[in-house]
Amino acid sequence: MQALVYKGPQIVEIEEMAVPACGAHEVLIRVESVGVCGSELEGYLGHSGIRKPPLVMGHEFAGRVESLGAQVVGLAAGDKVVVNPLIACGTCTNCSAGRTNICLSRQIVGIHRPGAFADCVAVPAANVHKLPDTMDARLASLAEPLAVAVHAVKLGMRSLEDLLIYGAGPIGLLCLQAARQMGAGRIAIADIQPGRLRLAEQWGAAAIDARDFKQAYKRTFPDGVSCVIDCAGVQATREGALAAVRSGGTIVMVGLGQDRSHLDVNDLVRREIALVGSYTYSPADFEQAIELLKQGRIDIAGWTEARPLAEAPNAFRELVEGRSASAKIFLTP
Known part of the structure; x- marks a missing residue:
């Protein structure tokens, strides 16, 4: 598969990579739309200490289920889905208090494990949310920033x-x-x-x-x-x-x-x-964001655009230099 790899400050390149293996409790997602986040622009510039090259970034994404781990239930190949990229441990003091967004050992897809600037990405099944089959993937990939x-x-x-x-x-x-x-x-x-x-x-x-x-x-x-x-x-x-x-x-x-x-x-x-x-969001915030998107209450016209993943290096340069006419660029593998 193809993936956009962050190699170091202001260096991102398209590379051929193996399709990720799918664990027993994971789902392999074929990415249909992934947004470029401002935090990823900071990473691209070398200002983010938590993004270590080489890294496939990308955490605002939607797509379809490609395959499922042996222990996954409730999902099927071909389902349209969006993914909550914040993976909480569920057992620490903050998680026990319902504040999973500040989990003491949280992981984020695209930071601590390979992300969605790629044809496919493997994620925990517990973080996958089904969507209406006809929902626009660009709109769906706004679920994460909308939850913020x-x-x-x-x-x-x-x-x-x-x-x-x-x-x-x-x-x-x-x-x-x-x-x-x-x-x-x-x-x-x-x-x-x-x-x-x-x-x-x-x-x-x-x-x-x-x-x-x-x-x-x-x-x-x-x-x-x-x-x-x-x-x-x-x-x-x-x-x-x-x-x-x-x-x-x-x-x-x-x-x-x-x-x-x-x-x-x-x-x-x-x-x-x-x-x-205010840091990220709770599971309830993420679900509320999905509902707002499903109900058509969020407008993406006039401030977003979609480009092929192959054009990602130019998109990153335009965004950090302030040359993009759009506030949000979606990449489509």
Whole structure:
């Protein structure tokens, strides 16, 4: 089979590889669509210490069951499926508390084991979810990033509260769509790319030019905003989130753009700002994401595109250089 192999910083190459062996409790998936995640772009640039070359990345994917391990039940060859790439141990303190997303020994497909930038990938059967046979594979492969967005919105926003999303990349745009479905009040999104801001306006959000953020947000939220979701995670967006949130509000940090930032902690204390980290999602979040996709509540028009896996090296370069017209690129093996 063909696979895209990360060989080192800014080096990804298409190679011929053996089809993965399928364990007794595993399923071999023939990949139909796999999204390029921002975290994989960080890996491509050499900024991710957990992605060790040579590695087949790819964790946002959907496809069809190719074959099944001897102990697998409930699935059949040819089933249309999507995969939760987060593999939890199920026995540690956090898993026992229902917080599998922060499992103490978690593994992620495409990081700790070969991923879906390939014709086929082997995964635990317990992580496989059946889909309607007619569901678009590109739409289905958004289940994982949509689950990230659902988790972040749940952590920060209560029904009818105002929400500001900082960053109109794929996670930010999915946070916007999820929040609309989950009962948000006024929603605004801040970014520097006019095309993405226009799209957000079409979906009913107020657009904020991040280049003039500290003045621009006040036109929409003159008294501050109840919740800010930072999908970028750099010094400027973290400072901006603290400036925009009202006293007693919540900042949800999703973006991992920079390891370290300086914040005015005394301001957090004196205004009782809740600062919440949001990492991946729970099984319930993943299932909720699938339902939103099945019900046709998530729009992929205007910000996504599909390309053949063979064009992946160029797609990675365009995304990291900011030359892609699309926020999300799906690769089709």
